[in-house]
Amino acid sequence: MTKIGLFFGTQTGNTEAIAEAIQAEFGGDGVVTLHDVADASPDDFIGYPCLIIGCPTWNIGELQSDWEGLYDELDEIDFSGKQVAYFGAGDQVGYADNFQDAMGILAEKITELGATTVGYWPTDGYDFSDSKAVHNGRFVGLALDEDNQPELTGDRIKAWVTQLKLAFGI
Ligand SMILES: Cc1cc2nc3c(=O)[nH]c(=O)nc-3n(C[C@H](O)[C@H](O)[C@H](O)COP(=O)(O)O)c2cc1C
Numbered sequence: 233m234t235k236i237g238l239f240f241g242t243q244t245g246n247t248e249a250i251a252e253a254i255q256a257e258f259g260g261d262g263v264v265t266l267h268d269v270a271d272a273s274p275d276d277f278i279g280y281p282c283l284i285i286g287c288p289t290w291n292i293g294e295l296q297s298d299w300e301g302l303y304d305e306l307d308e309i310d311f312s313g314k315q316v317a318y319f320g321a322g323d324q325v326g327y328a329d330n331f332q333d334a335m336g337i338l339a340e341k342i343t344e345l346g347a348t349t350v351g352y353w354p355t356d357g358y359d360f361s362d363s364k365a366v367h368n369g370r371f372v373g374l375a376l377d378e379d380n381q382p383e384l385t386g387d388r389i390k391a392w393v394t395q396l397k398l399a400f401g402i
Pocket of ligand 1: 241242243244245246247248288289290291292293294296321322323324327330331332333378379
């Protein structure tokens with residue numbers, strides 16, 4: 233079975249809860265290993281051919297602080313040959329000009345470091361003005377909004393994980 237590493241950062245717990253729901257949808261900790269980036273180092277990324285990266289956007293368009301701390305060290309990781317999927321937590325009403333920017337910032341960097349992106353997600357069903365996470369009219373990963381659309385999160389995760397299982401070949 234392919235090993236998947238899910239790396240998340242969180243400030244107020246939403247992204248951690250989402251990470252746990254994604255893990256459960258994949259079938260549990262035998263399939264997906266969770267890493268809180270507050271305790272992670274570049275070496276932790278090495279053994280995974282498939283990665284899932286989760287980051288909420290904070291402080292108007294910025295990375296969550298633990299991701300901020302790891303950002304420069306990501307340069308030490310060889311992402312070539314790795315398939316990487318992204319998800320983010322954000323607030324499309326309160327921060328409509330920066331909705332999910334963090335997901336876009338991490339995807340840009342990790343792609344430059346050689347990763348292949350999987351798990352794009354449509355922008356239908358969201359209402360925002362601008363986002364660094366939109367590439368060619370779609371989100372670079374799964375956009376979740378616990379502040380305004382928590383009732384949609386469960387179904388969005390289910391659909392996205394179905395898509396990812398195909399992409400990861402499991
Ligand atoms: C001060 C502050 C700034 C925020 N800035 C943004 C932002 O720029 N873009 C966005 O999409 N969400 C923004 N958010 C919303 C958070 O990303 C959202 O509440 C998220 O669910 C938090 O996830 P966490 O609990 O994993 O930290 C902001 C929230 C606060 C309180």
